[in-house]
Amino acid sequence: MSAMDFSFTRVATATVRGTVGEVFALLDDHKRLAAHMEKPSLMMAGARMEIETDNLRGQALGSEIRLHGRVLGIPISVTEKVVDYAPPFRKI
Numbered sequence: 001m002s003a004m005d006f007s008f009t010r011v012a013t014a015t016v017r018g019t020v021g022e023v024f025a026l027l028d029d030h031k032r033l034a035a036h037m038e039k040p041s042l043m044m045a046g047a048r049m050e051i052e053t054d055n056l057r058g059q060a061l062g063s064e065i066r067l068h069g070r071v072l073g074i075p076i077s078v079t080e081k082v083v084d085y086a087p088p089f090r091k092i
Helices: 020-027
Strands: 047-054 065-072 074-081
Touching: none
Parallel strands: none
Antiparallel strands: 047 065, 065 074
């Protein structure tokens, strides 16, 4: 399955100036990376999500990141768990 299999997929590329460590540190801050989810958006029918992290802040193996909210009155939640963490090269 490729990105083109989904009709509303967007793909973008960019050149980033910085070391691998600098870029990883910015992307590893989940609150910063997902801050847009805490604001109402048209894609979410005006809804917003709350972001919660455990005391590891999503920056260690086993750490959990949770998003929850309501869309058109329907509760929605997502839980992510860090299963591989090898900074500054990999986080899954």
